[in-house]
Amino acid sequence: MSKPRVVTVTLNPAIDQTLSIPGFAAGRVNRVAESRSDAGGKGVNVACCLADLGVEVTATGFLGAENADIFEASFTHRGIADLFVRVLGRTRVGIKIVDDRTGQTTDINFPGLAPEAEDLVELFERIFLLVEPGGWFVLSGSVPAGTPDVIYARMIELLQDRGGHVVLDTSGGPLREALTSGPEVVKPNIEELGELVGRTLATPADVRAAGESLLERGVRLVVVSMGGDGAVFVDREQALLARPPKVQVRSTVGAGDAMVGGIVHAKLQGMALADLARFATASGAYAVTRVGPGIEDRDSHRKLIEQVEIEDLK
Numbered sequence: 001m002s003k004p005r006v007v008t009v010t011l012n013p014a015i016d017q018t019l020s021i022p023g024f025a026a027g028r029v030n031r032v033a034e035s036r037s038d039a040g041g042k043g044v045n046v047a048c049c050l051a052d053l054g055v056e057v058t059a060t061g062f063l064g065a066e067n068a069d070i071f072e073a074s075f076t077h078r079g080i081a082d083l084f085v086r087v088l089g090r091t092r093v094g095i096k097i098v099d100d101r102t103g104q105t106t107d108i109n110f111p112g113l114a115p116e117a118e119d120l121v122e123l124f125e126r127i128f129l130l131v132e133p134g135g136w137f138v139l140s141g142s143v144p145a146g147t148p149d150v151i152y153a154r155m156i157e158l159l160q161d162r163g164g165h166v167v168l169d170t171s172g173g174p175l176r177e178a179l180t181s182g183p184e185v186v187k188p189n190i191e192e193l194g195e196l197v198g199r200t201l202a203t204p205a206d207v208r209a210a211g212e213s214l215l216e217r218g219v220r221l222v223v224v225s226m227g228g229d230g231a232v233f234v235d236r237e238q239a240l241l242a243r244p245p246k247v248q249v250r251s252t253v254g255a256g257d258a259m260v261g262g263i264v265h266a267k268l269q270g271m272a273l274a275d276l277a278r279f280a281t282a283s284g285a286y287a288v289t290r291v292g293p294g295i296e297d298r299d300s301h302r303k304l305i306e307q308v309e310i311e312d313l314k
Contacts, residue, residue: 005055005056005057005135005136005268006047006050006055006056006057006058006135006136006137006138006264006268007057007058007059007060007127007130007131007135007136007137007138008043008044008046008047008050008057008058008059008060008061008137008138008140009043009060009061009123009127009137009138009139009140009155010041010042010043010044010059010060010061010062010084010140010141011061011062011115011141011142011143011144011147011151012041012061012062012092012112012113012141012142012143012144013039013040013041013043013044013061013062013063013071013091013092013112013141014040014041014091014092014093014094014109014110014112015037015038015039015040015067015070015091015092015093015094016037016038016039016040016094016096016253017035017036017037017093017094017095017096018035018036018037018038018096018098018251018253018291018292019032019034019035019095019096019097019098020032020033020034020035020098020100020291021033021097021098021099022099022100022101023099023101024097024099024104024106030097033100036291036292037070038070038074038292038293039070039071039073039074039075039293040094040253040254040293041061041141042140042141042169042256042257042260043059043061043138043139043140043141043257044059044071044074044293045254045257045258045261045293046138046140046257046258046260046261046264047059047075047078047080047261048074048078048080048261048293048294049257049258049260049261049262049265049283049287049293049294049295050261050264050265051078051079051080051294052078052294052295052296052298053261053265053295053298055264055265055268056081057080057081058080058081058082058083058130059075059080059081059082059083059084060083060084060085060123060126060127060130061084061085061123062084062085062087062113062115062119062123062144063084063085063086063087063091063113064086064087064088064089064090064091064092064113065086065087065088065089066089066090067090067091068084068086068091071084071091078294083126083130085115085119085122085123085126087113087115087116087119088116089113089114090113091112091113092109092110092111092112092113093110094107094108094109094110095107095108095109096108096251096253098250098251098253098291100250103248103249103250103252105251105252105253107253111145112142112144112145113144114144114145114146115144115146115147120147120151124154124155124158127155127158127159128158128162131158131159131162131163131164132162132163132164133162133163133164134163134164134165135163135164135165136164136165136166136167136264136267136268137155137159137164137165137166137167138167138169138260138264139152139155139156139166139167139168139169139170139178139183140167140168140169140170140257140260141169141170142170142171142174143170143173143174149172149173149174149176149177150177151174152168152170152174152175152177152178152181153177153178153180153181154181156168156178156181156182156183157181160181160182165184165185165267166183166184166185167183167184167185167186167187167260167263167264168183168185168186168187169186169187169188169256169257169260171188171192171195172192172195175188175192175196176196179214179217179219180217182217182218182219183219184219184220184221185219185220185221185222185223185263185267186214186219186221186222186223187222187223187224187225187256187259187260187263188222188224188225189224189225189226189227189256190207190224190225190226190227193207193210193211193224194210196210197210197213204226204232204241204313205313207224207226207232208232208234208239208313208314210224211224211232211234211239212234212239215234215235215236220235220236221233221234221235221263221273222234222235223259223263223280225255225256225259225284227252228244228249229243230242230243230244230281231259231277231280231281231284232313233273233276233277233280235273237273238273238274238312238314239312239313239314240273240274240277240310240311240312240313241310241311241313242277242278242280242281242308242309242310242311243281243308243309243310243311244281244282244284244285244304244307244308245285245304245307245308247285247288247289247304248289249288249289250288250289250290250291251288251290251291252288253291254287254292254293255284255285255287255288256284257287257293258283258284258286258287258293258295259280259281259283259284259287260280261283261295262276262279262280262281262282262283262284263276263280265279265283266279266280274310277308277310278305278308278310279305281308282301282304282305282307282308283295283301285304285308286300286301286304
């Protein structure tokens with residue numbers, strides 16, 4: 001089997017149904033101006049971004065056998081290799097209500113799939129066949145109900161034993177457990193990192209200090225997204241604050257995933273931390289200007305890279 005440069009793992013994918021409702025308000029009659037459905041889930045979104053950036057990528061994880069067609073069409077369209085394990089049932093739907101007037105997005109998430117023990121075994125077998133020294137794996141998103149929190153930790157151990165690089169984007173128990181295995185890159189948002197370290201992170205300096213505490217656990221790069229305030233990038237030599245340009249926010253869905261895709265692409269290109277921060281931050285900024293995954297307008301993305309401001313936090 002030919003080994004891909006990047007593999008994304010999505011344990012709990014979703015079909016993202018996005019409803020554009022100007023002036024949305026709970027407890028009222030709301031009228032939909034526009035509706036679309038996209039194959040989603042954090043790792044799927046990362047795969048779409050990387051494929052649009054010209055990276056060879058394979059996507060795996062769990063998909064419901066009864067409604068996999070929307071994912072299959074998306075993978076075919078972008079040239080993403082599909083190695084998802086099909087399980088009984090239907091992939092969940094996530095409803096995203098986008099209000100163009102306020103720039104706010106409201107999420108309504110349905111329950112996900114419940115993979116069996118044999119499904120987990122098959123997924124690990126596929127991952128084992130895909131990994132080789134120097135390959136990048138993106139483990140992102142929530143863990144399905146009934147699946148142990150240690151699943152990402154076990155994947156990281158398998159991947160690192162075979163020379164793979166790991167980017168982790170999850171939260172709560174799965175993040176806490178996975179840090180015991182020392183992923184190379186982690187990308188929590190500011191709330192997730194605050195929950196992990198047990199304190200409120202009010203300033204970029206607070207975020208830097210919390211990020212540095214993760215380096216002591218074997219992590220090499222910590223990227224903390226802070227929405228419109230930008231992101232903090234911390235490794236063992238530098239700590240940088242990247243501020244995105246002001247953009248018109250259409251939807252915040254997938255912004256963090258676009259940032260992860262930007263991080264991986266920059267790593268593949270061997271970029272220095274400042275250039276990586278610009279590229280990844282611009283990727284997240286690009287994502288909020290549109291609905292749906294991917295980075296299809298490379299010229300617009302390139303212009304955003306040039307507008308990202310970098311500040312040294314040390």
